[in-house]
Amino acid sequence: MTATDPALTALAQGWCALSLLHGKIEAHIERALQGRHDLSVREYSLLDVLSRQHDGDGGHLQMKQVADAVVLSQSATTRLVTRLEDRGLLERYLCPTDRRGIYTNVTEAGLTLLEEARPTNDAALRQALDEAAKNPEMAPLVRVVETLKAPVPA
Amino acid sequence: MTATDPALTALAQGWCALSLLHGKIEAHIERALQGRHDLSVREYSLLDVLSRQHDGDGGHLQMKQVADAVVLSQSATTRLVTRLEDRGLLERYLCPTDRRGIYTNVTEAGLTLLEEARPTNDAALRQALDEAAKNPEMAPLVRVVETLKAPVPA
DNA sequence: GCGCTTTGCGTGCGCTCACAATAGTTGCAC
DNA sequence: GTGCAACTATTGTGAGCGCACGCAAAGCGC
Numbered sequence: 001m002t003a004t005d006p007a008l009t010a011l012a013q014g015w016c017a018l019s020l021l022h023g024k025i026e027a028h029i030e031r032a033l034q035g036r037h038d039l040s041v042r043e044y045s046l047l048d049v050l051s052r053q054h055d056g057d058g059g060h061l062q063m064k065q066v067a068d069a070v071v072l073s074q075s076a077t078t079r080l081v082t083r084l085e086d087r088g089l090l091e092r093y094l095c096p097t098d099r100r101g102i103y104t105n106v107t108e109a110g111l112t113l114l115e116e117a118r119p120t121n122d123a124a125l126r127q128a129l130d131e132a133a134k135n136p137e138m139a140p141l142v143r144v145v146e147t148l149k150a151p152v153p154a
Numbered sequence: 155m156t157a158t159d160p161a162l163t164a165l166a167q168g169w170c171a172l173s174l175l176h177g178k179i180e181a182h183i184e185r186a187l188q189g190r191h192d193l194s195v196r197e198y199s200l201l202d203v204l205s206r207q208h209d210g211d212g213g214h215l216q217m218k219q220v221a222d223a224v225v226l227s228q229s230a231t232t233r234l235v236t237r238l239e240d241r242g243l244l245e246r247y248l249c250p251t252d253r254r255g256i257y258t259n260v261t262e263a264g265l266t267l268l269e270e271a272r273p274t275n276d277a278a279l280r281q282a283l284d285e286a287a288k289n290p291e292m293a294p295l296v297r298v299v300e301t302l303k304a305p306v307p308a
Numbered sequence: 309g310c311g312c313t314t315t316g317c318g319t320g321c322g323c324t325c326a327c328a329a330t331a332g333t334t335g336c337a338c
Numbered sequence: 339g340t341g342c343a344a345c346t347a348t349t350g351t352g353a354g355c356g357c358a359c360g361c362a363a364a365g366c367g368c
Contacts, residue, residue, distance in 0.1 A: 009272065009276055011276060011279055011280060011283070011299070011300065012202075012272075012275065012276060012279065013302060014298070014299035014300060014301075014302035015179065015279050015299060016199075016202075017299075017302060018172075018175070018176060018179075018295075018299055019176065019180070019199070019225075020225065021172070022172060022173065022176040023224075023225030024225060025169065025172075026173070027225060040324090042324090045170075045173070048166075048170075062346075062347095063346070063347060063348095064345090064346065064347085070177075071173075071174060071177030071178060071181060072325080072326095073325070073326050073327080074346080074347070074348085075325080075326070075327080075328095075347090075348075075349080076324070076325050076326070077347090078347060078348055078349085079324075079325085079348090079349095080324090082348095083324095098333075098334070098345095098346090099332085099333060099334085099346095100332075100333045100334070100345065100346045100347075101333095101345095101346065101347090102346080102347065118163065121166065122163055122165060122166060125165055125166065125169050126165060129165070137302075140298050140301075140302055141172075141295070141298055141299075141302070144168070144294050144295055144298050145165070145168035145169060145171075145172055145295075146165065146168060147168075147294075148167060148168035148171060148291075148294055148295070194354090196354090216316075216317095217316070217317065218315090218316065218317090226355080226356095227355070227356050227357080228316080228317070228318090228356095229317090229318075229319080229355075229356065229357080229358095230354075230355050230356070231317095232317065232318055232319085233318090233319095233354075233355080234354090234355095236318090237354095252315095252316090252363080252364070253362085253363060253364085254315065254316045254317070254362075254363050254364065255315095255316070255317090255363095256316080256317070
């Protein structure tokens with residue numbers, strides 16, 4: 001097991017490229033969102049996720065599920081939601097059937113800010129992808145991200 | 155510009171998938187490396203990068219370039235290198251021609267630890283990819299990472 | 309040689325995160 | 339009803355990161 005397996009080590013190259021691409025994009029978007037809308041990438045992501053689940057009825061994701069959706073610990077999720085709640089962008093309310101669970105709604109102000117920040121986010125993303133495409137190591141990944149867009153165009 | 159461009163918003167789907175995949179993999183590898191070798195993903199990545207540049211002559215990456223390679227700020231790179239130096243895994247030495255520049259070498263202990271941790275890293279990566287492949291949203295990305303391995307198989 | 313600008317690295321401060329421990333809620337066995 | 343295990347959200351603590359700043363070295367015009 002201590003011997004270096006070439007097939008596995010080769011995977012590391014792909015992972016390295018993925019990690020690099022992710023880092024570059026995140027840093028680029030972070031700078032744009034932070035500068036123009038005082039939002040971090042995670043905060044934007046959270047608003048985006050919660051605004052989608054809000055569509056149907058009234059918001060059905062518990063904190064635990066939210067944490068999983070944004071790949072964050074429970075404690076970090078609590079504080080992230082608290083921050084946005086303090087800014088009036090979110091609202092917490094207890095689950096009526098299980099008082100352990102807590103649901104969240106995006107307020108009007110939150111939706112407004114989200115839609116306001118979306119062009120910034122998308123433009124920065126487009127820009128970062130173009131920049132990354134120049135690197136042959138990442139180009140294939142960039143193409144997949146671009147073609148992954150339409151889930152079911154029908 | 156405030157209007158939502160569908161073509162750009164569609165890109166966000168791909169970026170979201172990429173971000174999710176990255177987060178899952180990183181968390182998985184982090185847990186494995188931290189538990190078995192007391193190394194974070196970034197520390198492992200730094201050792202890996204520095205060990206490669208070390209191949210040719212004696213190490214030619216300055217802190218700034220290292221920071222760019224691991225997508226970290228200069229200050230974070232300083233501290234990261236310092237931590238590994240304190241653990242005896244790295245050595246700093248001043249550039250002979252420009253005393254502002256600082257180069258780094260991986261010590262024997264560092265190389266040993268790196269090769270020791272590599273199987274752990276690769277196995278965790280393989281495992282995380284398999285897990286992620288179950289999600290149709292990420293499957294295409296996973297495939298690219300896997301096929302990206304061989305730069306030039308010839 | 310002398311001053312000014314630029315470059316590269318290190319440091320103080322505030323913020324966010326992960327981990328561990330805690331409080332509140334539910335469901336089940338008895 | 340009581341006790342207990344499982345689950346959810348929050349809070350305390352230590353660590354790492356980014357930003358702004360400071361210091362030292364190098365480049366440059368004089």
